[in-house]
Every structure is written in C-alpha cells, then in structure tokens.
Amino acid sequence: MSAPQLPGVFADLAPLLNHWGYTAVGGLLFLEDFGVPAPGETVLIAAAVYAGAGQLNVVAVAVIAFVAAVCGDNVGYVIGRYGGHRLVTRYGRYVLLTPARVEKAEAFFVRNGGKVITVARFVEGLRQANGIVAGLSELPWRRFILFNALGAALWVGVWVTLGELAGTHIGTLYPTIQRYELYVLIGVGAVLAALVARHLLRRRQRRQERASAASPAE
Numbered sequence: 001m002s003a004p005q006l007p008g009v010f011a012d013l014a015p016l017l018n019h020w021g022y023t024a025v026g027g028l029l030f031l032e033d034f035g036v037p038a039p040g041e042t043v044l045i046a047a048a049v050y051a052g053a054g055q056l057n058v059v060a061v062a063v064i065a066f067v068a069a070v071c072g073d074n075v076g077y078v079i080g081r082y083g084g085h086r087l088v089t090r091y092g093r094y095v096l097l098t099p100a101r102v103e104k105a106e107a108f109f110v111r112n113g114g115k116v117i118t119v120a121r122f123v124e125g126l127r128q129a130n131g132i133v134a135g136l137s138e139l140p141w142r143r144f145i146l147f148n149a150l151g152a153a154l155w156v157g158v159w160v161t162l163g164e165l166a167g168t169h170i171g172t173l174y175p176t177i178q179r180y181e182l183y184v185l186i187g188v189g190a191v192l193a194a195l196v197a198r199h200l201l202r203r204r205q206r207r208q209e210r211a212s213a214a215s216p217a218e
Contacts, residue, residue, distance in 0.1 A: 048163020
C-alpha cells in the first residue's frame with residue numbers, strides 16, 4: 001500500500017515520516033515536551049494516519065509517543081526543579097519559554113494544582129511548559145510522574161485513535177477535504193476574525209471603564 005496523501009500542514013511531514021518513521025515520532029515528541037519548538041503533536045497525528053493506512057504499526061506509534069512524551073516532560077521537570085527561574089529566564093527564550101509565558105503557566109498551575117498536569121497536554125503552550133513549570137513549583141516528582149503519565153496516555157490515545165480512523169478512510173476523506181478545503185478555510189477565518197473583534201471590543205470597553213473610573217466626579 002502506498003503512503004497516504006496528507007492534507008494541509010500534515011503534507012510537510014510526509015517526507016519525514018517516509019524516511020525516519022518511528023524515529024521522527026519519538027524524537028519530535030521528546031523535544032517538544034520540554035519546550036523545543038518542534039511539531040510533536042502534528043507528527044503524532046500524521047503518524048497515526050499513516051498507521052491507519054497500513055504504513056506504520058499503530059501500537060508502535062502509540063507506545064513510542066507515550067514514552068517520548070513522558071521522558072520529554074521529565075527532562076523539563078529536571079530543568080525547572082534544578083535549574084530554577086534563573087536558568088529558565090536566561091535560556092528559555094531560545095525554546096519559546098519567555099518569562100511572561102512561564103509566569104502565566106505557573107500561575108495557572110498553582111491555581112489548579114496537580115490536575116493541570118493531566119489536561120495540560122491538550123493545551124498549546126502548557127504542553128511544552130508543563131514539566132518545567134512543575135519543576136519550578138517544586139511539585140513532588142512521584143506526584144508529577146503519576147499525573148504526567150495519565151495525561152500522556154489520554155493525549156496519545158485520543159490522537160492516535162482519531163488519526164488511525166482518518167487513515168483507515170483516507171481514500172474517502174482526502175477527496176472530500178480537497179473539495180471543501182476552501183470553505184473550511186473561510187469558516188476558520190471568519191471564526192478567527194470574530195474572536196479578534198470580540199477581543200478588541202472588550203479591550204476598548206475596559207479602557208472606557210478605566211477612564212470613567214479615573215475621571216473626577218462632577
């Protein structure tokens with residue numbers, strides 16, 4: 001069976017998967033999970049599609065992805081726990097972990113406790129900073145590894161299942177995606193425009209409220 005055609009951004013990963021296979025899945029996921037800007041989640045989905053089309057073994061993809069995700073987060077934990085804020089502040093910008101981003105993630109982590117480790121994998125930004133922030137917060141390693149493994153299992157399970165289903169029906173799905181791709185892009189663009197407009201409107205309202213509160217009463 002020939003390699004399936006992948007739509008959109010996934011098509012850029014096809015040569016990588018064709019040449020490196022499981023190594024690409026494990027390597028990119030490992031790097032992404034301690035902050036390196038790598039397309040880990042994207043390559044996981046693409047590999048699952050390949051598995052559904054018979055190009056890779058779905059069990060191997062899932063196991064490699066799980067191990068790489070857990071190990072990557074543990075590297076992040078060690079960096080945060082033993083390197084501290086000083087190391088992250090100095091070198092974090094090279095892996096897109098700016099002080100502001102780390103501070104925001106740490107505040108979210110503190111508010112929500114250990115459970116955030118489980119759901120963080122489904123949130124862009126938190127997924128990459130998860131281990132580092134847990135280490136900075138000095139969360140006990142045993143508790144971290146428990147929630148981390150649970151989150152990795154759920155995250156890998158969801159994307160591998162969906163990707164494999166898509167790969168199994170790629171012959172039907174791909175022509176449909178091509179046919180309606182323009183409409184999907186228009187719809188996504190409209191949603192993004194609405195979100196931006198709402199954000200700008202709310203910011204304008206907050207400014208007006210602050211201006212009204214700061215003006216002297218007549």
